[in-house]
Amino acid sequence: MIDQLTQWTRPRPTTRGYRRDALTAGLLGIGATVSAVLYARVGWYSEPAPVWLSVIAVAGMTVPLAFRRRAPELVAIVVAIAFFVVGQFSVPELLFCNITLFVAIYTIGAWGRNRRRAAITRAAIIAAMFVWVIVNLLVTVGDPGKLPDLSRAGVFSQLAALAVIQVLMNLLYFGAAYYFGNFAYAAAAEHATLEARTAELAEERERGAAQAVALDRVNIARELHDVVAHHVSVMGVQAGAARRVLQTDPAQASASLEVIEQSARSAVEELQQLLTTLRSDDSDAASQSASTRGLDQLAELVDESRAAGTPATLSVIGEPRPVTALVGFTLYRVAQEALTNTRKHAGSRATADVRLRFAPDSVELEVVDSGVGHSLAATGGLGQVGMRERVTAIGGELEIGPRSRGGYLVRTRIPLATDAAR
Known part of the structure; x- marks a missing residue:
């Protein structure tokens, strides 16, 4: 399976697929805009980012998704930067930014045509995100003014518990995006393999059917040759004999004609049996016909x-x-x-x-x-x-x-x- 994944390249989506990507990006953009307005109205941040920066951040994390399957690595990098801007500069949007980053990382795994580049890009983004999370945690620990309601006393304080939750949540988040992206790529590769094998089997069936028809023709030709050649040769010999003695020995000529008549009837009978076998749908027809001679x-x-x-x-x-x-x-x-x-x-x-x-x-x-x-x-x-x-x-x-x-x-x-x- 590993060799198959490294050798197989996932084909590009159809035009319809690209239209779906554009529609998805548009819907996520609308959702992110509405979410940003709601968070601003709630007053989630005491000092939110300016409107112009919020607009750029929302556009940066949604619009590139319209091209996510054309250039998955580049789109993921742009979305990751926009995600960083949203979190670092207090852009009032905390819902759709997580969805768009997940989709971007997933898309690299599912549609990246260069698997090595896809793995490196995802690893770099995830590492950068974890560095950002750890730096923020260290800053929060060193600044008593941040999260003053959480206790910092003890080995496993409330702040330490929050830090562990943040790390675990990010591990699950990025791990799921990475895993399901790879899983989708592997499923697509398996599906392509099955389709190729199905096509090969269909071609093999067609070749087998053609060979069966050719074999039937050979068998028919062989049967016709045996029946016709035998009886016609007998009739030819007897006809010649009858012609030679027709005037001098009518009795012998009559006997020869009788042999010709009998051979002609036998030929007609065998030809009728052969034609009956060819017209019959019974799979045992050939063997039944064959059993009449032995x-x-x-x-x-x-x-x-x-x-x-x-x-x-x-x-x-x-x-x-x-x-x-x-x-x-x-x-x-x-x-x-x-x-x-x-x-x-x-x-x-x-x-x-x-x-x-x-x-x-x-x-x-x-x-x-x-x-x-x-x-x-x-x-x-x-x-x-x-x-x-x-x-x-x-x-x-x-x-x-x-x-x-x-x-x-x-x-x-x-x-x-x-x-x-x-």
Whole structure:
């Protein structure tokens, strides 16, 4: 907190704040004038100060307060001098002079921009005031004509008691002005810090919202890529096959068209599920949509690959274990993307093997084809990026690349314990 106070500088008040200072000074000036007239009427001093000096003193201790937050140190010095004139030369005003000096000293602590200068100025004013009080007390003790009704006899006489009261009263007066000024400055610094942190949090929320929107767009693009690329590649292959045998083998052409029809319906169904998820306000909508595809649908993917003209097999190794919907959906999408890439890049004579291995603490999916194995590796592609993002998001590992003996390999391993912990 100390470092914060030394590094932070309180900003200047607004124009409205300056107007309030001027209004306050004006009200205090009116009050001090009325108080001086009343004290003079009462006859508080037997020999009061002349009117011209009273006017100067009253103006000196009130008018500068209109600028108290512009130049707090200078204003406090002027007010302190006016206070001294009021007390030393019997200006008949004992009420508002104490208020104005308190406000001036308080303002240094609350609004002084240079904290070292503020502390030195207050200390100098307070020290000067105490010197004045002590000198007056010594003069009073040495002059029997002053306060003749008070006893001076004894160690703790009536005059000594009055002196102690004067000292204590001044200690409380100046101590309160000093303390509350510092307290106001510290409170303003804390408030500024909280406002800055609030602004930072608001900016962070905006950045988080923007990142969330960007992430949603990436997820949507990934889903659209997986759905469209898979089914369109199947329809493209079957359409070509149907075109080639349409005249010579109508039955085969009809079968190819049937595959195209089924793949189109599947694509529409998955797109509808995706759009339903996007429109839904349910926070579990994404997971519900994801649960519609999983390891149980791997056999359908393999059948679609065969129907599309790419021979494929599915092997399950190990004792099958239940996995979460997120793991099953991720493995399904990886297999779908790998088989789609096989049809698009491996060549017309390529075959694919899909192997699903269950280990005690993980599940592994491997898709191997016998195709060219290097064209896709050179270009990468959004499909590979999507696979890697999916697998990495749930703590898995992904290996993609051509095999040394030919063909292409996609292998992913997902720790089941990690997923359960999540």
